[in-house]
Amino acid sequence: MSELPKGWYRITLKEECTSIKGKKPKSLVIEQSESLVPYVDIKAFEKGIFEKFAEFNSGVLAQKDDTLMVWDGARSGLVGNGVKGVIGSTLVKITAKYSNTRYLHYFLKLQFDHINSNTKGTGIPHVDPAVLWSIPYPVAPLNEQIRIANKLDSILTKVDKAQARLNKIPAILKRFRQSVLAAATSGELTKSTFTSSEWESVKLIDIVENKPRNGKSPKGVDFDTGVKNLTLSAITPGYFVENKYKFVDLDVPTDSHLWLKNQDILIQRANSIEYVGVSALYEGEDDHYIYPDLIMKCRANARVLSKYLYYALSSEPVRKYFRDNATGTTGNMPKINQTVVSAAPINLPQIDEQKIIVNKVERLFKKADKLEQQYLDAKARLDRLTQSILAKAFRGELVPQDPNDEPAEQLLERILKERLSQQQKADKPKKTTKKRLIKAKAKAKVADKG
Template identity: 45%
Template sequence: MSVEKPTKWLQTSIGSLCNLINGRAFKPKEWSEAGLPIIRIQNLNNPNATYNHYDGELADKHRIENGELLFAWSGTPGTSFGAHVWKGETAALNQHIFKIEFIEALIDKRFLRYAINQTLDELISGAHGGVGLRHVTKGKFEATDVAFPPLAEQKVIADKLDTLLAQVENTNARLERIPQILKRFRQSVLAAAVSGRINGSDISKWDRAQLIDIVTEKPRNGRSPKGVNYETPYRNLTLSATTSGQFLDGNFKYVELDIGDDSYLWVKNGDILIQRANTLDYVGISALYRGPDNAYVYPDLMMKCTTNERAIPEFLHLTLLSEPTRKYFRDNATGTSGNMPKINQKTVSETPISLPPIADQTEIVRRVDQLFAHADRIEQQVNNALARVNNLTQSILAKAFRGELTEQWRKDNPELISGENSAEALLERIKAERAAKKPGVRRTKIRKTEQAAK
C-alpha cells in the first residue's frame, strides 16, 4: 500500500534489510512422537493447533528459537500469510515459512514485523496460485518496499502499535464471545418454551405424544438425483439450506425428475425438514419452510413432516431445535464411529413431544419470536462492530506508516532523526554490516535434535 511518508523516512526493499531462509520439507514418515515441534503455518495462526515432531538431524538454519521473526508465505489469503514472532520453545521450521535474519541492533524487530504486515495486501495481490492456495515468491517478498524511519522512531512506532493493537485485539476478543453468549441465550429460550416456563404453562397438563401423533403422515426420505448444469423445474435442496436451523433460500441444485404436482417430494408452505444424516452435531437439525408451494423438492438426506390439527408448525420446530430433542437424535443415531451418523424413520417418528393446547403453542411461539428477534438485532450489531474493529487495525497501521502516530515525537526529538541517527545513515550501516558478514561460501551446520542425540 503506497502512502505519503515523512521526509525523514526512506523507502527500501525488504531484501535490503534481511536474509530469508525457507523451512525444511519434512516428510510424514519423518514425524515422531518426541523431539522438536515442527512449526507449520497453522501453529503460527492458531496457538491451540497440534504439532508434529522431529527427532532427527537438523541444520542450524532450520532451528528456531524463541523470539525469532518468521513469515508465512503460502496458504489461503486472509488467514495464512503474515509475519510472526515465534513465542514457543526451540523448534524446527517447516517449508512455506521464511526465517527472517536481520541485524537486531539496527532494526527494531517489532517494527519490522508491523512493516511487513502492512504490505500484505500488496504481497497477496501478486501471489501465485489459484483462488484457494497461493504463495509469495522469495523474489517478490524481497523486492517489496517498506517504510523505513530512523531507529529511535521505529521503537516509538512499535510501542504505540503494541498498545493500540492490543486494545483492538481485546475489543475483538470481547465481541467474538458475544455470539456464544447469544447461542446459550437462544437455547435457554428454547428450554423455557418446551417446558412451559416462558408463559407460565403447567407442563404437567400437557399431552405426552410422539412426533408421529402430530403429523399428517410418516416422515419419509426425499430423493437426490444427480445435479445438472442447466436450469430445470426441479430445485433439489442441499443440506446447507437447513443446517443453521433456519431455512435458507437459494441453497439447491437443479435436477431432472419425472414427478407430478402432487408428488410428496415437493416442499409445501409450513413443512418441516429434518436432516436424517450429518455430523453428530447436526444430525436431526431441522428447519421450517415458509414460502410458496412446489418451489423446491427435498433430498434423500432429509425427512419431511407436515403437522396435523394438534400442533402448529412453529411449535414443533421449536421442540425439534431444543436440546432434549437434539440429544435424543444424537443418542439414537447410528454409524457414529465411522460413517456419517444417521437417524431412521422409526427414530424420528418416536421423537417425544410435550404438547400444550393450541392457544398455548401460539403464545409460546409469539414470545420466542420476540426474544429471538431481540437476539438477532444484537447479533447484527455485534457483526457490524466486528467489521469496524477489523477495519480499525488496518486504519491504525496506515496512520503509523504515514508517520501520523509520531508526528509530535519528531518535532520534540529532531536530534534522534537527523545526522548519524537519520534513516539514511542507518541504512548505510545495515548495508555495510551485512556486506561484512556475507560469507564467501555458506556452510550449513547439522546438529542432532536433543532426542536424537540421546
C-alpha cells in the same frame, strides 16, 4: 503511490523477507515430553490449542517471536505470532532481513485483505507468491520502527482485550436462546397460565403428516437448469438461509415430494456430530427448491404448529437425542435414520398454548437478534479500527519522527555492506602458512623422484 515520510525508503517484500514453508512431520504423538515441541497446524495457530507434538528436528522449527502466515485455505494470508514448535505444511515462516521483526509482522497483518482476496488455485486457495512478494514495503528508520512496533503493541493489546470481551457475546446469546427454548418446550414459559397436565409426551411421527423422507443429491452443473438443489449450508446455522443451492440437471415432476413447500421442516440427517439433527423451518415460496439426500423433510399435522415443532426440534433435549443416536464408522459423518428421526421425543401442549409459546419465543428471539446485530456492528467497527491503526502506522502518522534517526536508505546500505564484507571474508581462501609450504614442497620432491 503515496509519498513516504522523510527518512523512509520503499522496497518490495521480496527484497525484505525470507520464507520457508512448513512440512508435516512423519511422526506425531499426543503425549508431550521434554524432548518434544508442539506441532503447529491451522487449529493450533488460530486457537492456541496444541494437541500433537513432534521432535524439534523433524520439520521446520518456529520460535515464539517468528511471524507465521497461513499459506493454504480460506484464511490464506492470515498472520500471527509463532510459538516454539514444528509448523505444518499450511503455514509459512517469514523472516525479516533488515527490519525490526515486530514492525514487519504488523505490516503483514495490514496486508491480509489484499493477500486473501488475490489468492491462487482453483481448488483450495493459497497465497499467490507473485502478489505477496511484490507488495511495496515502507522501511522506516530502525529506531522509528521500534517506536512504531512498541506503540502498536500497546494500542492493539487494548483492542485485543475489547475483542476478547466481544467474542464472549455469541456464546452468551446461544445459551440465552437455548434457555428460552428449554422454558418454552417444558411449560416454564406459560406455567402461570396453563398447567403441565395439559401436555403430552409424543414422538415426531405422531405429529407429522408423513414419515420424514430423504431428498436427492445429483451432481451439480454449472448452468441454470431451473432446478435448485439446496446444500447442507442452507440449514446448518439452525435456520433457513436463502440462495445456498446448486443447479442440478434433474427432471422433477411437479407433484414430487422433493419440492419444498412453505412451513416444511428440514432436518440434517448427516453432518459432524455438532450439527447432525440441526433443523430449520422453510418459510419461503412453494416449489422454489428441492432438498438433498443429507436432509430429511417432514410437515406438521393439525396437532402442532410448524413453528412450535421447529422450536421443539431445536431444543437441547432433542438435539442431544439426535447426537446420542447418530451412527457412523470412523472417518464418516455421523448419521441419523428415518427410525431415529421419527422417534424424536416432543413435549406437546395444546394448540392454544403453542400459539402463546411461539409468540413469546419470537419476542425474546427478536431481542436476542437485536443484540446479535449490535455485536456484529461493534465487531466490524473494531476490525476496521485495527486496520485503520495499522494503516496510520505505516503512513508514518502513529509516532513522532526523530531527525537524529539514521535514514532507512543508509540503514539498508550499511547492512548490505556489512553482509557483503562478511561474505567476502567467508569466501576468501585461507593463507598458506610456512609449515604448509614446506610440507607441500617435500611432497612434490617425493613425487618427482617417483
